Amino acid sequence: xxxxxIDKAPSNIALIxxxxxxxxxxxxxxxxxxxxxxxxxxxxxxxxxxxxxxxxFEPLPGANINLSGQQEARFLNFLKKIKDSFQYDxxxxxxxxxxxxxDCGLASSASSFAALTKVTVKAICELTERSLPPQKDIAAxxxxxxxxxCRSFFSPWSFWSHDAIQEIELPYKDLxxxxxxxxxxxxxxxxxxxxxxxxxxxxxxxxxxxAKTRMLHLIEAFQNKDWQKAYExxxxxxxxxxxxxxxxxxxxxxxxxxxxxxLNWIRDYWKMIGDGPIVTMDAGPNIHFLFxxxxxxxxxxxxxxxxxxxQILRY
Ligand code: DP6
Numbered sequence: 001x002x003x004x005x006i007d008k009a010p011s012n013i014a015l016i017x018x019x020x021x022x023x024x025x026x027x028x029x030x031x032x033x034x035x036x037x038x039x040x041x042x043x044x045x046x047x048x049x050x051x052x053x054x055x056x057f058e059p060l061p062g063a064n065i066n067l068s069g070q071q072e073a074r075f076l077n078f079l080k081k082i083k084d085s086f087q088y089d090x091x092x093x094x095x096x097x098x099x100x101x102x103d104c105g106l107a108s109s110a111s112s113f114a115a116l117t118k119v120t121v122k123a124i125c126e127l128t129e130r131s132l133p134p135q136k137d138i139a140a141x142x143x144x145x146x147x148x149x150c151r152s153f154f155s156p157w158s159f160w161s162h163d164a165i166q167e168i169e170l171p172y173k174d175l176x177x178x179x180x181x182x183x184x185x186x187x188x189x190x191x192x193x194x195x196x197x198x199x200x201x202x203x204x205x206x207x208x209x210x211a212k213t214r215m216l217h218l219i220e221a222f223q224n225k226d227w228q229k230a231y232e233x234x235x236x237x238x239x240x241x242x243x244x245x246x247x248x249x250x251x252x253x254x255x256x257x258x259x260x261x262x263l264n265w266i267r268d269y270w271k272m273i274g275d276g277p278i279v280t281m282d283a284g285p286n287i288h289f290l291f292x293x294x295x296x297x298x299x300x301x302x303x304x305x306x307x308x309x310x311q312i313l314r315y
Contacts, residue, residue: 063097
């Protein structure tokens with residue numbers, strides 16, 4: 001039986017966002033970004049030698065995956081890029097699947113590109129009897145497939161700025177993650193497209209400095225265990241990104257009425273209790289909450305409140 005290579009990679013959620021790329025084809029972030037690795041949300045990729053001289057994609061049997069033709073082509077194009085970087089001209093059957101529902105509105109590009117890169121590098125190194133490159137080089141290669149995937153190589157906190165992708169030592173290593181899936185339909189503007197469009201916003205000037213300042217303040221807040229300050233910085237940061245979307249020309253956006261309802265509610269909750277989760281959003285309508293390990297009961301209560309109206313995933 002032919003050899004099969006298998007590997008997995010987690011997703012991540014950014015608190016200081018990657019939004020806007022340096023010109024070129026290399027998914028280089030214009031500002032430093034910080035993320036928390038979501039080790040419970042993973043993609044598995046399996047590779048087997050392809051007998052017909054072509055690469056193929058197949059969903060992993062029984063797993064959650066539903067790639068459009070365009071997404072499948074992007075995945076296979078990137079496989080080719082990885083092979084080219086090793087001057088390897090063999091072919092593979094690629095199978096991939098997520099351990100989270102594909103229709104829940106959660107981006108899987110970070111975990112899927114990270115898993116594809118990991119397993120392909122492993123397979124090629126074995127087939128060509130080379131030693132594995134260092135983790136940071138594999139992460140840099142993965143970035144060429146999808147920028148945010150490079151942060152999935154480090155855990156629990158990842159820092160990415162220009163060519164530096166590394167773990168960063170911060171407190172709060174075991175957060176609970178909850179997503180309020182207010183809308184799970186496929187987004188009309190992909191995050192790759194959003195990166196291109198935001199430069200047309202008149203508020204894009206100054207974005208790099210705002211993100212850099214927030215990065216410094218957020219790291220300081222975490223180091224001082226000032227959770228409320230961290231919440232305030234993350235709140236301002238995701239709004240900054242969504243305001244860039246809304247003020248692009250032409251304007252676009254992801255928030256729906258339920259998003260605003262939940263955001264208003266959680267802000268009031270913080271005011272009332274003086275405590276709450278860190279809140280953030282990606283390029284989509286869904287809301288991510290991060291709770292400290294000693295806020296489990298709070299998470300259960302918030303889940304109880306919203307689960308009648310909104311699909312909730314929590315870990
Ligand atoms: C809003 O990594 O999906 O999630 O490099 O074009 O694949 P590409 O973009 P992608 O962008 C993610 C944007 C974001 C913010 C973030 O994760 O930092």
